[in-house]
Amino acid sequence: MTTEKYAIEGLRNILYIDLSNQSYHVEERPDLYEKYLGGIGVATNLMLEEYKDGTEPLDPEMPIILSTGPLSGVYPTCTKAVALFRSPHNGELGESYAGGHLAMSMRYSGYETIVIKGASKYPVYVAVHDDKVSFRDASSIWHLSSAIDVGKILREVEPGAGRRSIIRIGPAGEIGVTYADVNVDTYRHFGRLGLGAVFGAKKLKALLISGNRELKSPNHKAYRKTFSLLYDLIVKTELTEKYHNLGTSENILVLNELKGLPTRNLQAAFFEGAETISGELFAEKYLLRRVSCAGCPIGCIHIAMLKRAFSKAHEYEALNISYDFELIYALGSNLGIADPEAVLELIEACEKAGVDIISMGVVLAWATEMQQRGKISTDETMGLELSWGNKGAYLRAIDLLVKAPNDFYRALGKGVVYASKKYGGEDFAVQLGGLEIPGYHTGLGNVLGLAVGFRHSHLDNAGYSADQKAFNHPMSDEEIVDAIIEEEDRRSILNCLIPCLFARNVYTYENVILALKSIGIDRTEEELKALSKDIFRKKYELKKKFGFKFENLTLPKRFFETPSTTGIIEEERIRQALKMYREKRGV
Structure with missing residues (x-):
């Protein structure tokens, strides 16, 4: 791994916002970005630094960390920002991703990561316009009946059209529904695990970000070549056509x-x-x-x-x-x-x-x-x-x-x-890891994947995909476990960068290496894979700090009563696969 100077202005900047005293400051952290690139890698390490043992999800000092990656605003489909927090829904690691304009707005305002701590005494929204951060009274919009209307109002009263993002909560976040989400630019969300309730506890109604900085590549010819390669894969092949x-x-x-x-x-x-x-x-x-x-x-x-x-x-x-x-x-x-x-x-x-x-x-x-x-x-x-x-x-x-x-x-x-x-x-409360299930009942891979995933989401490792492969070509349980681990690692790297997972087959290891190199970051495939395992260890360290134990996982009977894509699932088979996963992962 090299430690060449990063070419994108603001790549190492972290904006710290304290709602309790309405203050902010900026820090540069080249040590984090040189090793962990950005996104979930940087956010995980910052959470380990910021978290104090015993801090509950809705305590004022429990931080919210928003982070983008080195490819955000630079390459096509690299549109995501990650939010890391402690979930009020299940007490575990809260990890959520949103698209819209947020990642672009953060990059153009000069901040790849934002850390929000404290709690306001009254409803506020925070406006970030480049290097100016303002705290505004949000009492007049606190009890609005629609999260969408909040965005309409803020677009009228705040400047920054174009490179602007508005994220906000609705009434569910205000009253503390533990699965309240955060609306991002009307049609996107930080869903799952209750970030909206954390905003509500901090009396943070909204965060508005706009910026006018420019992003420049160190080698424009190499950048354009790589951009064209990725763009053509996205729009001229069938890799993303269905979406x-x-x-x-x-x-x-x-x-x-x-x-x-x-x-x-x-x-x-x-x-x-x-x-x-x-x-x-x-x-x-x-x-x-x-x-x-x-x-x-x-x-x-x-x-x-x-x-x-x-x-x-x-x-x-x-x-x-x-x-x-x-x-x-x-x-x-x-x-x-x-x-x-x-x-x-x-x-x-x-x-x-x-x-x-x-x-x-x-x-x-x-x-x-x-x-x-x-x-x-x-x-x-x-x-x-x-x-x-x-x-x-x-x-x-x-x-x-x-x-x-x-x-x-x-x-x-x-x-x-x-x-x-x-x-x-409880036998028919269909959840895994305390999180209500997504729309799949495909077999062992799905149940196992949801149980062991960092955030108990199908997006952690796509266990359902392993089931679909097994449906067409029989796989052993060990092969399913291996497929889940391999995909978990690959997604850890992607979530450092952060492209939309709809383009995961575009951003192969080979193409990720090319994309990083064109903006001055050299990595080998071996280094990326080693980094993914480092991030896995640190995320499980966080999960354990937040109270996660494999022994506490409950498996509602409904999963074993209703036939799946691959037939009836036996509970003992799941428990053996869990044991196999833990042995292979060393957790």
């Missing part, structure tokens, strides 16, 4: 055909109404336009137009609603809803509230089954009759959950683990 065409919603019919689509709280893995909520149906009848994150040519963000009446006099409003596979699964098949317009209305309700839609869908599905089994009554639900496919009841439940008028809805606002411990139904 532009139908988007991830293409997976609805694919997973349904494979009998791997969780349905009605995972009581089944096949949904008879899949055709009417498929990506094909949405594209044909509702797709209005496609949107890209800053610096991405794919256009994977699919926006539907929903026409909705607001009076009896034939007066309508046109809603623009972003949809994708996970949202359609969570609020569609998982709730037994086959009406595409009902799915869109439920998505919009969650977007306004500012909640993670996957968690919300699983929580509502669990509550529906609980009521159907007679374990809760209309006393708990405040008169609601939750039933599969009942859009009206689910819309009302989302509203009540965010308002938290009684103990039951307050419990739902803390997730399916908390609610099932209080009311029962």
